[in-house]
Amino acid sequence: NAGVTQTPKFQVLKTGQSMTLQCAQDMNHEYMSWYRQDPGMGLRLIHYSVGAGITDQGEVPNGYNVSRSTTEDFPLRLLSAAPSQTSVYFCASSYRGSSYNEQFFGPGTRLTVL
Amino acid sequence: KNQVEQSPQSLIILEGKNCTLQCNYTVSPFSNLRWYKQDTGRGPVSLTIMTFSENTKSNGRYTATLDADTKQSSLHITASQLSDSASYICVVSLISGGYQKVTFGTGTKLQVIP
Secondary structure, three states: OOOEEEEOOEEEEOOOOOEEEEEEEOOOOOEEEEEEEOOOOOOEEEEEEEEOOEEEEOOOOOOEEEOOOOOOEOOEEEOOOOHHHOEEEEEEEEOOOOOOOOOEEOOOEEEEEO | OOOEEEEOOEEEEEOOOOEEEEEEEOOOOEEEEEEEEEOOOOOOEEEEEEEOOOOEEEEOOEEEEEEOOOOEEEEEEOOOOHHHOEEEEEEEEEOOOOOOOEEEOOOEEEEEEO
């Protein structure tokens, strides 16, 4: 199993550009989520999904869109990149949404917005 | 103020020595507490999970303790190795009827030197 994969690993954008961060998992997990990690702050939840076709907002959803058309994939779209979105983005998945289920994290995407 | 505070922010120890990392939380009602290890440039990986009824859990050289009355947890690393160099993140979960509601600490960055 590859686990949770993310692409790209690094990305530089100009303000106003859009892009999609890809996330895929091969563990047949129902629950998937996106986090951002900033210096001096804990990981913060952007969006999550409890199954194909079902998504919901997390703590910091503004400026991001998600969709979940399949169990395996959960892409994160930046609509119009801003310097405040410079961060490291992690995708995670777990068997179910309960916090008792371990979340498996991808390797991260380091995004810089100029 | 973050609901999950970790100390120290960073720590340098000699290889072979022991160390203890602290986590204080105010999240309530409490469901479970998990410790993650995050290597540089990688996603977090779960080390241990404890519910409110457990006060200690071990995973090899890692031992986590929990005092739900004082809302404190610690992670003790025995006979440290160079590979223990990483950030250690405390994650506290709320009791919720359905899905994950987790709060991440900001982490303790540990460096083990020869």
